[in-house]
Amino acid sequence: MHPRRLIRLLCIFPFLCAASALAQTAAPPTVSNGDNAWMLTSSALVLMMTGPGLALFYGGLVRRKNVLATMMQSFAMMCIITVLWALIGYSLAFGPGTSFIGDFHYVFLHHVGLTPDPDYAATIPAQTYMIYQLMFAIITPALICGAFAERMKFSAMCLFLTLWAIIVYSPMAHMVWGKGGLLNAALGGKIPCLDFAGGTVVHITSGVSALICALYLGKRVGYPKEPSPPHSVVLSFMGACLLWVGWFGFNAGSAVNASGLATSAFVNTHFATAAAAIGWSISEWIRNGKPSALGAISGAVAGLVAITPASGFVQPMSALVIGFVAGIFCFLMVTVVKSWFGYDDSLDAFGVHGAGGTIGAVLTGVFASSAINPVFGAGKPTGAIEGNWHQVLNQLVGVAIAWGLSIVGTIVLLKLVDMIVGLRVTREEEIEGLDVTQHGEEGYDFGS
């Protein structure tokens, strides 16, 4: 064939391909640019919650000698979980699989392209959904670090949390959000548990696992006699505010589109947080005589946690109630219950996330409203306030599964990692500080 004719034919080729592709993809769902824009933004917001939100929040709460090590824990999750998710994590959580776990259908993100997956999110590319979910998978193990702050080996933390992401997070995410998941209310799970943005998947699992870690690793050197106050509540303050703003992506983004449901979740998130900060501050003012900044921001985080499962199901006034109750409840957990039992949950991962997630999940069953989200069908009652008291039972099942999976999974993995690498730094390393002993650096050098 003459070269010019060949070139002309080759130029038509891509159009022939596109035409046949269009003909093949006439039926599947179309991408909504508005939804995709919101979901990509939400993904960025949720990542910001980990870095720098959580890094600052936790970093400020530890002593100066451990500030970098603490921030590094969050950052390590941003890196390690990302790679894990891309290779197998997403598949184990969101692959079709069984009621309890996904499979290898999406391994190496096979079949996860730019066309929507109608079961999960009909109007955004599947990869947008994947990357949004990745940000949740990142922050969940990062939250656990609050329990063993200032005394865990960096190598042990990396190994433990990588395994945890596979053994505990992926099955829980699958059960609540995955196709065929046992607890998946939206996709016909056998025991529908209402968890809009991850009260059980993220907060109960991380919070309860944190408690187990605190108990297994034991108390820090000098705890509780030697005081170890936060070295910078200023950093924690900035972190908490970033968490508040980022959480709009966490909750409102869980609508998976830019619809009115996202608006509901956004409004509920904001209201609950404000009410919770007030609840905690009032409690602290009464108990200790002064409302502290650390207390107020801790209350805000407790509210954010508690509204997480409820955000896309409840009315705004219910969100105020949920937040206020959570603020007081978590305050009591952190100040009263923790000192009763004497465990060293350094940064209150259990007191805020475990406890806040549990009470939020239960209250979701109470306050869920079909007017906001008719998840069981139009007109069907959703929560207890509409007469469906059975939903509270379903919530308790979800809570129990989250607790159980977390406890068993964490104990097994801690034992395993302890045998392979050893969990805790030596007493001398702990006293000298993790920044120097684990990472060879110092956080601040005001002299230079």
Added chain:
Amino acid sequence: MQKIEAVIQPSKLDAVKDALLEAGIEGMTILEARGHGRQKGHTEFYRGREYTVDLLPKIKIEMVVRDEMADKAIQAILSSARTGKIGDGKIFVSKIDDAIRIRNDERGPSAL
């Protein structure tokens, strides 16, 4: 030559510095310190746990002066740093064996 060390309240630093300059004392070293005498600390709360903070921020001023200037310096510090309350601080005086200017190896009181 006498060394004069004064531990004072941080809020009095500017007043003391000005008073010393007025008295003709030009050389001094300022350190940020923490400590207490009979002054009690205060309690702070973090997430429900009570902490007693008894190492209080202080400023320490050190200077080496000629013998004849010592009283003037001490008077300047006393009048500018005193509030009459516990926590005002203390002044310590000691003898100095020698002083040397690094720039040109000058020694003795003329090096001050």
